[in-house]
Amino acid sequence: MAQGLRKGLTSYGDAGFSLFLRKAFIKAAGYSDDALDRPIIGITDTASDFNPCHGNAPQLIEAVRRGVMLSGGLPMAFPTISIHESFSHPTSMYLRNLMSMDTEEMIRAQPMDAVVLIGGCDKTLPAQIMGAASAGIPAVVLPVGPMVVGHHRGEVLGACTDCRRLWGQHRAGKIDEAEIEVISGRLAPSVGTCMVMGTASTMACMIEAMGLSLPYSAAIPAPHAERLRCGEATGRVAVEMARRQGPAPKALVTKGSLRNAMVVLQAIGGSTNGLVHLAAIAGRAGLEVDLEEFDAIGREVPVLVDLKPSGDHYMEHLHHAGAVPRLLQELEPFLDLDAPTVLGGTLRDYMNLAEDVPGQTVIRPRSNPLKSTGGMAVLRGNLCPGGAVIKHAAATPGLLQHEGRAVVFTSVEDMTNRIDDPDLDVTADDVLVLQNAGPKGAPGMPEAGYLPIPRKLAQAGVKDMVRISDARMSGTAFGTIVLHITPEAAVGGPLGLVRDGDRIRLDTANRRIELLVDEAELERRAAGFTPPRPAPKRGYAKLFHDTVMQADKGVDFDFLAGEAEEE
Ligand code: FES
Numbered sequence: 001m002a003q004g005l006r007k008g009l010t011s012y013g014d015a016g017f018s019l020f021l022r023k024a025f026i027k028a029a030g031y032s033d034d035a036l037d038r039p040i041i042g043i044t045d046t047a048s049d050f051n052p053c054h055g056n057a058p059q060l061i062e063a064v065r066r067g068v069m070l071s072g073g074l075p076m077a078f079p080t081i082s083i084h085e086s087f088s089h090p091t092s093m094y095l096r097n098l099m100s101m102d103t104e105e106m107i108r109a110q111p112m113d114a115v116v117l118i119g120g121c122d123k124t125l126p127a128q129i130m131g132a133a134s135a136g137i138p139a140v141v142l143p144v145g146p147m148v149v150g151h152h153r154g155e156v157l158g159a160c161t162d163c164r165r166l167w168g169q170h171r172a173g174k175i176d177e178a179e180i181e182v183i184s185g186r187l188a189p190s191v192g193t194c195m196v197m198g199t200a201s202t203m204a205c206m207i208e209a210m211g212l213s214l215p216y217s218a219a220i221p222a223p224h225a226e227r228l229r230c231g232e233a234t235g236r237v238a239v240e241m242a243r244r245q246g247p248a249p250k251a252l253v254t255k256g257s258l259r260n261a262m263v264v265l266q267a268i269g270g271s272t273n274g275l276v277h278l279a280a281i282a283g284r285a286g287l288e289v290d291l292e293e294f295d296a297i298g299r300e301v302p303v304l305v306d307l308k309p310s311g312d313h314y315m316e317h318l319h320h321a322g323a324v325p326r327l328l329q330e331l332e333p334f335l336d337l338d339a340p341t342v343l344g345g346t347l348r349d350y351m352n353l354a355e356d357v358p359g360q361t362v363i364r365p366r367s368n369p370l371k372s373t374g375g376m377a378v379l380r381g382n383l384c385p386g387g388a389v390i391k392h393a394a395a396t397p398g399l400l401q402h403e404g405r406a407v408v409f410t411s412v413e414d415m416t417n418r419i420d421d422p423d424l425d426v427t428a429d430d431v432l433v434l435q436n437a438g439p440k441g442a443p444g445m446p447e448a449g450y451l452p453i454p455r456k457l458a459q460a461g462v463k464d465m466v467r468i469s470d471a472r473m474s475g476t477a478f479g480t481i482v483l484h485i486t487p488e489a490a491v492g493g494p495l496g497l498v499r500d501g502d503r504i505r506l507d508t509a510n511r512r513i514e515l516l517v518d519e520a521e522l523e524r525r526a527a528g529f530t531p532p533r534p535a536p537k538r539g540y541a542k543l544f545h546d547t548v549m550q551a552d553k554g555v556d557f558d559f560l561a562g563e564a565e566e567e
């Protein structure tokens with residue numbers, strides 16, 4: 001049975017008095033005894049004037065409330081931190097764990113039998129699931145949904161794959177000041193998350209495939225009426241979960257569902273960030289993401305979803321084509337369909353809901369994939385003993401096997417200052433190396449892995465080069481880019497030992513990346529290692545620096561991973 005207001009009662013004297021006090025205070029808000037004697041469903045309120053992606057959160061909260069009340073529960077919305085990509089200094093990744101701690105502790109602190117997690121902008125859904133998994137009560141995810149597409153002079157625009165491209169044209173003088181202003185009002189034409197297959201869409205699809213949200217919840221556009229109906233249904237499901245006292249996220253985050261999420265991540269050509277967040281979510285359930293398994297999945301699972309940046313379409317088109325349930329049908333041979341879901345059944349139930357949409361071209365059949373293998377590969381070698389990742393689906397095929405001379409930047413600032421210097425000693429065959437942009441190094445592992453092509457080479461027509469770093473990359477970017485090199489340079493990883501002129505060999509076919517410098521020389525360099533910046537002395541910066549783990553552990557804090565202690 002649901003415990004309602006009795007949940008987590010802290011004792012002021014006797015238990016009866018504690019409950020009496022709680023009732024007295026909550027009745028100040030006008031609740032009746034009848035209302036209070038019901039399963040309580042918490043709803044995270046992540047609306048914020050600084051988070052336009054969550055602009056529909058107030059309407060979604062109303063829809064969830066309706067669903068909860070129609071099913072006989074009592075909805076209680078409560079605020080948590082909200083994180084938007086563009087308004088999160090130094091990076092949204094830096095704040096993700098703070099949001100997860102806030103979410104966890106507010107779920108734990110307040111009496112609720114189940115919780116609805118409303119989020120969507122890149123780091124928010126991972127943060128919420130991490131927190132709810134650690135808090136341990138039944139939780140169901142409700143994504144805010146993707147934006148609808150924009151239009152400009154007959155062209156379809158999407159945030160933010162087209163942002164960089166159009167700004168590039170503006171810098172080149174092809175788009176004037178007045179027009180770029182107009183475009184800034186058309187790239188993100190509604191509330192909701194970026195409508196390409198960036199991190200937000202990637203996470204929403206993976207979460208649905210893990211059974212943590214309702215079928216179809218990933219792709220319904222944010223402004224659609226259907227999104228609100230999904231909210232109402234989510235409220236109903238939350239009450240059911242409260243009554244059944246399950247499943248809690250840890251029952252849904254299993255080896256099988258993690259594998260299902262990895263299959264989907266490869267098949268949607270998803271964001272590399274998806275892998276980091278999945279590792280963090282797994283860590284909260286006491287599990288690990290096996291990078292070798294992820295690589296093996298990528299060798300057999302094709303890219304089937306034709307969305308930007310790998311393909312042509314946008315999230316609303318994925319929705320109209322049958323969305324995740326239809327994709328699951330196509331991926332059936334690779335999936336563990338017995339994995340449980342928030343509905344109390346299995347992932348097979350989601351798949352069986354799939355609608356066949358005649359003539360749709362967004363979800364390809366296995367017989368005609370967008371790419372014959374998955375989007376990402378995991379690399380090993382003396383440069384990355386803990387692994388690295390390359391989104392080879394978005395790379396230049398001719399550069400996937402490449403040996404070149406290192407051109408080293410020791411920090412993001414160093415790169416910004418020198419990359420366009422006409423005197424920079426660089427050719428198109430070189431390998432651009434960015435150090436100290438990992439979890440501790442920058443800090444917060446910024447999306448700096450997409451190093452720009454040095455201007456003089458770009459002007460000569462060079463479109464891509466091999467670029468390697470311990471940073472992340474936006475899910476909307478492309479190029480021959482090796483990311484998440486682990487361990488990072490700032491903790492003494494071999495990436496920090498690279499010097500200008502060293503030779504680096506990328507061998508994607510054999511999943512290797514090597515620094516071609518002999519062992520004795522590397523040991524000599526390692527002996528001279530000093531951390532790139534002093535450790536912060538106070539506040540969240542200190543907590544982050546002292547406890548953040550590497551990319552293979554999801555960049556979570558070491559004390560947050562693993563099973564929660566019994567209270
Ligand atoms: Fe929020 Fe892209 S900025 S999802």
Ligand code: MG
Pocket residue numbers: 085122198199200474475476
């Ligand atoms: Mg992003």
